Amino acid sequence: MLMTEAEGYVDRITFRNEENGYTVLYLADPSQEEGKEKETCCVGFFSFVSEGEYLLVRGNEVIHRNYGPQIQVESYEEKTPDDEFAIERYLGSGAIKGIGPALAARIARKFGADTFNIIEKEPERLAEVKGISMKMAASVAEQFSQKRQMRHAMMFLQDYGISMNMAVKIYKYYKDDVYEVLHKNPYRLAEDIQGIGFKLADTIAQKAGFHHDSRYRVQAGIIYALQQSGAQGHCYLPENELVDAATELLMVDREIVAHETDALALDKEIVIQETGGERRLYISRLYYTELNCARMLLDLNIHFPADIKELEKRINLDQQQGIVLDDLQKQAVCHAAMDGVLIITGGPGTGKTTTINTIINILEEEGLEVLLAAPTGRAAKRMSETSGREAQTIHRLLEINGGIGDDKSSGLHFERNELQPLEADAIIVDEFSMVDIYLLHALLRAIVPGTRLIMAGDANQLPSVGPGNVLKDMIQSGFCNVVKLNHIFRQAAESQIVTNAHKINAGIQIKLDNKNMDFFHLERDNPQDVTNVVIQLIMKNLPPYVNATPYDIQVLAPVRKGLLGVENLNKVLQDYMNMKSPGKKEKVFHGVLFRENDKVMQIKNNYQIKWTKINRFGDIYDDGTGVFNGDTGVIKTISEIEETVTVEFEEGKTAKYNFSEMDELELAYAVTIHKSQGSEYPAVIIPVLGGPKILLNRNLLYTAVTRARKCVTLVGSSAIIYQMIENVNEQKRYSGLCQRIVEMEERDSGEYI
Secondary structure, eight states, rough: EEEEEEEEEEEEEEEEEEOOOOOEEEEEETOOOOTTTOOEEEEEOOOOOOTTTEEEEEEEEETTTTTTEEEEEEEEEEEEOHHHHHHHHHHHTTTSTTTTTTHHHHHHHHHHHHHHHHHHOGGGGGGTTTTOOOHHHHHHHHHHHHHHHHHHHHHHHHHHTOOOHHHHHHHHHHGGHHHHHHHOTTTTHHHHHTOOOHEEEEHHHHHHEEETTTTTHHHHHHHHHHHHHHTTSSEEHHHHHHHHHHHHHHOOOHHHHHHHHHHHTTTTTEEEETTTEEEEEEEEHHHHHHHHHHHHHHHHBBBBOOOOHHHHHHHHHHHHHOOOOOOHHHHHHHHHBBBSHHHHHHTTSSSHHHHHHHHHHHHHTTTEEEEEEEEHHHHHHHHHHHHOOOEEHHHTTTTTOOSSSTTTTOOOOOOSSSSOOOOOOEEEEEOOGGGHHHHHHHHHHOOOOTSEEEEETTTTOOOOOSOOOHHHHHHHTOOOOOOOOOOHHHHHHHOHHHHHHHHHTTTTOOOOSOOOOEEEEEEEEOOOHHHHHHHHHIIIIIIHHHTTGGOOOOEESSSSSSSHHHHHHHHHHHHHEEEEEOOOOOEEEEEEEETOOOOOEEEOEEEEEEEEEEESSOEEEEEEEETTOOOOEEEEEEEEEEEEEEEEGGGGGEEEEEEEGGGGGOOOOEEEEEEGGTOEEEEEEEEOOOOOTTSOOOOOOOHHHHEEEEEEEEOOOOOHHHHHHHHHOOOOOOOOHHHHHHHHHHHHHHHHO
């Protein structure tokens, strides 16, 4: 590629992405006669550029296969037009509201090359031009000043090595305060701007001359360490663990970290909670989220009067219609009618679905309004199918609003809250093991006392991806009635998937003899053989066996790294399931090759991204915002011109990602077992050959096996499988909801000392 320069005025802008500033524009050479100007196509990130502005651009000259010669712009600078013609083109371009071509011509003729100096320093003189009042002159001067301030700020940010895309985000948030922020405390960027973490803020701060042991740096590092622990599921960290993590990150003395930790507590940025001689450190938001959840759960847990004999009659009537409930299921139905809060838990085949459907019927017969929800789209769809009623994701139930806009006060929020609560008498939420502390808090805010909350889930599944251990903490606290279903019904007992899942959960070794129709083990002792078997199964054997496509079959790996980790398996499977071809566009993001038709997964919650549903006629029939951690889809298009990737998710939701957002997606031919929570697949393949002992445990294997509807295939070492069943050591998760509930309950009863 050849580095080149070009200059001229912006004749036209044919595409602009307002989110990241990516622009396709044409520069016209001012040295040519009007109407015969030579045009140069330029593509890149431009901040607040308008038609008519005069630019000097630098970049690589390339030949695009569809659009011909263009410059891929790496940097540019605005130049002040210094002749009457260029000034007239700029003012008449629409860059300044209220000035059209005719008025621009009169201004340029009146003031000539001195026009911009007049606008900036003597704007009242603009009123000398026919058609311009003093009020309009002031407006023109203000607009001109704002545009200049914007450009100066963008250039200022780029001096710190900040990309154009990120500079746009920063300026939109801080406006003219950006100079003070970078000079005083650039670590604020990590707190305020999505996409800037501590490490990038640290790099910027170093360029700004901040010392290695600056209190701003140390405090930002402590907050970052706590945020990282939240990404691992923790709500807090013991003090020693936090100080260790921050010291390693910052490479400063422990004493400095300990001192700034106390300073953060005094500033109420973090909360230090002492329990049994241990100091637990929370980000303030998480501590008060736990505290508020405890309060709201206790407030909801009220008793409703009910006629037990009448309930039993109605349950018996249902049984006469072919619905058979065991004693525990009947108990759950009675509690649902009488309790403000109820938890129903149990493994596969124990009748959670039948119990929920019976509860729905009985509550509706009473004339109660019942809402159904689940954490993921897949789980909500499954709930709809089994209940025959509409079920929504929790996010959609709460009417999520991504807060798209330039206003600093805008941001993620739910329309449903204590001011506009959910209009229902009972809310039933399935797959509750996936709910983290933040989502629980949002849900509880939208439920008023007097509304029943019924939560169903498998407490033996892996906990949520987000912070907290919500379902287990609530059960352990004992604040509400919990019904633990344990009877495996006959039809479910015929499935070795169900039978073996319960054996694994109980620590009973399973038979790996392949003498059944839905649970298989293929012994292999090296990674390449395991990989070959996985490819054979997914491309040939399993699709016809379970009446599905290769894309429907899911590889679930215990680990990310290594030959049998998610990252390598995705590369291998991509080459077989979505081979390179001339008709498929592809692009590398963050070291990963993405190709049109690739199976992908969203790996973080994006509450602002817009999606649409389009019918077969091409018309939009539904839209909304938000794509969530664990959602899977297929890449439909990759556009180099727009710098976007379009993904069609399940249920027909189509979302468009900027290239800068592609760190939110990863290939999903293979996913970690943790990421598969709440999903079911026709068949799953589980490669098991080795990995860290803390990951190869009973809980992980149990979760993987229960993701399959029709067939489970374990490929690898039987010895490792038996070790996983024996290993009850799970990764510890620091959460305090149980303690918050118990303490608050004791306070309410007067027992707290």
